[in-house]
Amino acid sequence: MSRRQVLSLVPAAGLLGVAAPARAAVPGPAAVSGAVAGAASGAASGAVQAVDHGRLLANTVAILAGTPEVNARPEVAGKLTAIVNAARQRLTAMDQAGDGELFAGLALGADDVNLRLAYQYLYEIALATRTPGSALEGDATAARRAADGLAWLHERYFGDQSAGYYGNWHNWEIAIPTHVSRTLALLPDELRGDLTPPYLASMDAYLRNGKDGDVDLDSRFHTGANLADITANRILQGALTGDDARVAKAIADQSTVFATIDPYDLRHGNTDGYYADGSFIQHHSVAYTGSYGRALLTRVVQTLNMLQGATTGFADLPAVVYRWISDGFAPLIFEGWMMEIVKGRAVSRTTSGYTDLNVIVEAIADLAEHVDDPLPLKKYLRFLPAADTTTFVSPGGIARYAAVRADASVPAADLNPAARSVAFNAMDRTVHRRPGYAFALARSSERISKYEYMSGENLMPWFQGDGAYYLYLTGEDQREVYGVDYYTTVSPYRLAGVTAPVEERRTIPELYGRLWYENPGHPLNFTSSSESQNTYVYFPRGENAFSGGATLGAYGVAGMVQSDDVAYTAKQEGLLPDDFVAYRNARATKSWFMFDDEIVVLAAGISGQGGRDVVTTVDSRIAAPGDAVALTGERWDGRAWQAGGAATPLRWLRYANGTRGTSVGYAFLARRPVAAGLETVTRSRRVVRTGNPDTAVTKNVFTATVAGDDALAYALVPHATEAALRRYARGPVSVVANTRDVQAVRHEGLGITACTVFAKGPRLAGRLLVDGPAALIVRQSGRRTEVALSDPTMRRDHVSVLVPGRPLRVSEAGEGVTVRRVPGGTLVRAATRHAYGRTFTAILH
Incomplete structure (x- = not known):
């Protein structure tokens, strides 16, 4: 394993003891990283390392104010x-x-x-x-x-x-x-x-959430980005007073954020931070790479700059930060746009989107000065769209970034491969990338919140974690199709991919007349920042265990059982006050199968619950009022479809924005009435965030929906032509199973069968016999068979599949995978205990 891979697996205590590699005599990355570990270890043992406080202060001033040369x-x-x-x-x-x-x-x-x-x-x-x-x-x-x-x-x-x-x-x-x-x-x-x-x-x-006026690593407030902020301040405060102990303690506390979170061996009970699969969580259950993750990134890189030459003996932490960027940030950035699925309440801010990149770019430019091989980072800086350097914190960061951008000897290159499918199962997110588009999916579970509302931000978030997805097309100005204007003009009940009951909900301010629910006299003590407020109001989790998926190379599958949230369940159990309002969710079992030219979506077990009607949104897209938007389609009987009128069974539908030269197709794989049309919507941006300016936004909103509780199957086809959509009547995708127990798809062109099995015990997915619950991808090409397995419930010890036919031999098997020949075929078994949704693979022949 590479040094970077090793560091990503070392827990906090071990991380601080990793020796830094030898470097040139000029003070550089190794000297800086060596200083952190040494000071942290010294603080822990009581032998405080010497700190050059003057140098630390000078570094800080140079970061903030620049130097004459810069x-x-x-x-x-x-x-x-x-x-x-x-x-x-x-x-x-x-x-x-x-x-x-x-x-x-x-x-x-x-x-x-x-x-x-x-x-x-x-x-x-x-x-x-x-x-x-x-x-x-x-x-x-x-x-x-x-x-x-x-x-x-x-x-x-x-x-x-x-x-x-x-x-x-x-x-x-x-x-x-x-x-x-x-x-x-x-x-x-x-x-x-x-x-x-x-x-x-x-x-x-x-510092009242701390202990004795200092950081308390057991405090729920002193984690992740918040911890990095507090400790960076305390490092600087220690330098101001020449307090070695204060600086060393703050360095030691901040160093804990570099440790990869192991959910089976939590330190201080903390779940906030980066996970092995690249996920980042803040507030204990919110997918937050695009907001708090950015804050953590910039703070720790600033600390590296502050400490350069000011103390000695800390490990190669920059290599860990490099992994955050390559595995955590890069998949979530599409042509300079930070995806909506990892921004929590920040999705409602007017400054979110392209501007999110500025902080990240500055941190990357600085980090390149601290890693052994900066070339990939420099290539990435030249690949990304130009950042707005006036927003950078440091003049030095501007100079470093400008030097890279001007260096023609550095070729532009993405940190992502051209085709990439990423299962961020630790935060219930999925990203699927291809040349020309990116697909981003937000799920939720008993582990991860359905949404985040707080402080009057993201006022109508109710379904953002219920399988809401975003299809980004290359060449688009994403501000025109997503961002705050998407949430402003698209109904919160009609977000793309969402199955929602037909009802009207009220926002927190509308319900309670303030930005939170207040009831300090209740045994759960509801105040603005209480744990009960977090659990039931700000970011409630779901009740479902099944949410996850598997990847095989650049292909992916994900599944989820849609559930009520913990607030509704607690209200039914009499645990919450009478005046607390909780909403019942719709139910559905859903799967997403991600290939090259299409993403196939299956839904079964759909119910509005309690006699309510239910609607599933195939897609919602926005465009400027003047854009030339056209809708075309074809009925199942072969006749052309015209927009408007009653819901009609469609074989395919196409949305095209002629002004922007983009299109999305929808190939329906089951005969269901589809309602589709365009509507001009004008709303104030304040409807999604109380702090937004009262600016009216007008958009042309396209929505395609399917009402009712029958099973649903369709394919999203980016950049589709009408001719390409017609071909789906003859393949290459076919639905193998679509029930609440098993959902499976076969892609003949790729030789892939993929499935999600929600029920316990053996279940057939076509000819495959899968021991569920499980997610599975099998690809067959000639005599080669590739298998990928995962446990989306994160509760099982083993997951297995019987591949029928002639007995196969093992060419390659990942750790924890066993393969044996059995009557009728080959049994592939993965030891999924404590794998936290990780994919296990084997290659057979």
């Missing part, structure tokens, strides 16, 4: 202008402040967001005074005003613990300390001297 580069000019403009705007606001204000219009004393902004504004002023080449560089008056502002805020609004800690805990424990710590680092010694001790004492006291 800032002289033309690519950095825009950043310098932005820094100066922001500072001047804040200074003007200080000049215009009225009585009781530090900045004009920013009322303080009851609004934690305004207090955070006040500290941010002071940081922006201090930053301009330390930025080489800035028009405010060395401006002693401006620096003094920033220092005086810190003193003023501490005296009136931060120092009094009895008056503070209202609103969101994150502002008090992370956001405000971030701005304070950085501002102190930027101020001259003579200005920060008297400010630092009281501020450190106050910040420690506000």
